[in-house]
Amino acid sequence: MSFVAGDAAMSAETVSTDRAARLARCLERAREGELSTLDEAVRELNPLLWQVARAQGLPTEEASDVVQTAWLELLRHLRTIRSPQALTAWLVTTTRREAWRVRARSRAQAHEVVDSLESRADDGPGLDELLLTEERNRVLLRHFHRLSEQCRELLGIVAEVDRPDYSVVAEALGMPRGSIGPTRGRCLAKLREMLLADPQWSPP
Amino acid sequence: MTDAFDQPLDDVDVAILEQLRVARRAVDPPPAELDDRVRFAIALTDVEIEVARLQEDVLVGSGARATERTRTVTFDCDRMTIMISVVDLPEGLLRLDGWFAPPDRRRVELRLASAGSAPVSWDVMADEDGRFVFQGIGRGLAQLLVHHAQDGGATVVTPSIVL
Numbered sequence: 001m002s003f004v005a006g007d008a009a010m011s012a013e014t015v016s017t018d019r020a021a022r023l024a025r026c027l028e029r030a031r032e033g034e035l036s037t038l039d040e041a042v043r044e045l046n047p048l049l050w051q052v053a054r055a056q057g058l059p060t061e062e063a064s065d066v067v068q069t070a071w072l073e074l075l076r077h078l079r080t081i082r083s084p085q086a087l088t089a090w091l092v093t094t095t096r097r098e099a100w101r102v103r104a105r106s107r108a109q110a111h112e113v114v115d116s117l118e119s120r121a122d123d124g125p126g127l128d129e130l131l132l133t134e135e136r137n138r139v140l141l142r143h144f145h146r147l148s149e150q151c152r153e154l155l156g157i158v159a160e161v162d163r164p165d166y167s168v169v170a171e172a173l174g175m176p177r178g179s180i181g182p183t184r185g186r187c188l189a190k191l192r193e194m195l196l197a198d199p200q201w202s203p204p
Numbered sequence: 205m206t207d208a209f210d211q212p213l214d215d216v217d218v219a220i221l222e223q224l225r226v227a228r229r230a231v232d233p234p235p236a237e238l239d240d241r242v243r244f245a246i247a248l249t250d251v252e253i254e255v256a257r258l259q260e261d262v263l264v265g266s267g268a269r270a271t272e273r274t275r276t277v278t279f280d281c282d283r284m285t286i287m288i289s290v291v292d293l294p295e296g297l298l299r300l301d302g303w304f305a306p307p308d309r310r311r312v313e314l315r316l317a318s319a320g321s322a323p324v325s326w327d328v329m330a331d332e333d334g335r336f337v338f339q340g341i342g343r344g345l346a347q348l349l350v351h352h353a354q355d356g357g358a359t360v361v362t363p364s365i366v367l
Contacts, residue, residue, distance in 0.1 A: 035247065038246060042242050046238055046239055047229060047234055050238065060235060064235055064241065065257075068238075068242050068364065069363055071245065072246060072363060074246075075246060076252060076254075076358075098257075101257075137227035138227075140220070140227055141231060155224065156224070156228065159221040159222070159225040159228070188220065188221070203219070
């Protein structure tokens with residue numbers, strides 16, 4: 001997959017506006033009892049929720065269960081959720097909490113399993129196995145995994161969500177509202193600095 | 205409204221974030237069936253539900269012959285624990301034995317979506333010990349609903365599992 005910076009910026013902008021509007025319509029109709037309209041929200045938000053569950057170090061089967069449980073939990077909370085931003089934030093918060101719960105249970109059951117999970121999460125899942133067609137992607141991920149856990153989690157989510165709602169989502173990470181912008185700036189600057197210093201990576 | 209602390213991103217920042225999104229999705233994509241599993245699980249008529257989380261999913265038995273294997277799955281929520289055991293029957297069918305605690309005579313619904321066909325539902329009544337049986341069911345995505353008792357309350361719902 002390839003992209004050009006200008007196109008990426010423009011399409012990200014357009015996509016984010018479209019997506020917010022689509023999610024708003026889904027949510028409104030689902031709250032009126034038409035649950036099948038959530039199908040579109042599932043397609044839109046699952047890649048993000050998947051990343052959130054995996055960032056907690058869960059293997060694929062457990063991560064799938066956690067994402068599914070979060071959607072099921074959503075049903076009885078639907079009427080309290082008023083905006084697409086709130087929908088995204090609620091699902092991220094719930095996915096993360098469910099992932100902790102599963103991780104804590106695994107830890108209680110078997111320490112050694114959790115240890116291997118955690119080291120896998122740190123290394124970046126599947127990084128070695130998957131043949132990345134673009135060297136630039138590989139270089140980027142290598143530097144990304146050198147960032148702190150907090151930076152990885154925040155940037156991972158920021159990369160997936162619309163610009164207007166990521167402050168809400170970052171709140172779902174339990175960070176003080178005022179620290180989100182500076183933290184994002186610091187993490188992104190750090191990643192950018194490492195990338196620019198790497199001759200194998202060229203700015204797009 | 206733009207937040208004061210929300211410093212603008214330049215083209216390189218935007219491109220890095222976009223590349224990050226693309227690269228992570230390429231390396232660790234959600235499983236292909238995840239959307240279907242979620243859509244099936246939330247296609248419910250009643251939203252007054254309590255979710256029983258998957259606690260354990262184990263395969264026991266010799267494994268030498270398919271008919272000797274038993275899969276045991278446990279779900280749990282504040283109000284109830286549900287256990288099911290699934291055994292293979294001839295001709296690719298399954299028998300599902302289940303029970304829940306605390307026991308009660310409640311209606312138990314099994315939703316099942318086999319590949320390429322619309323989801324179907326079966327209903328049985330649990331006995332006073334909370335036991336129930338579904339005999340001769342097909343394979344596919346399955347979800348259990350333990351409906352509320354006479355005195356009302358929420359329906360307990362499990363996530364979907366692959367049978």
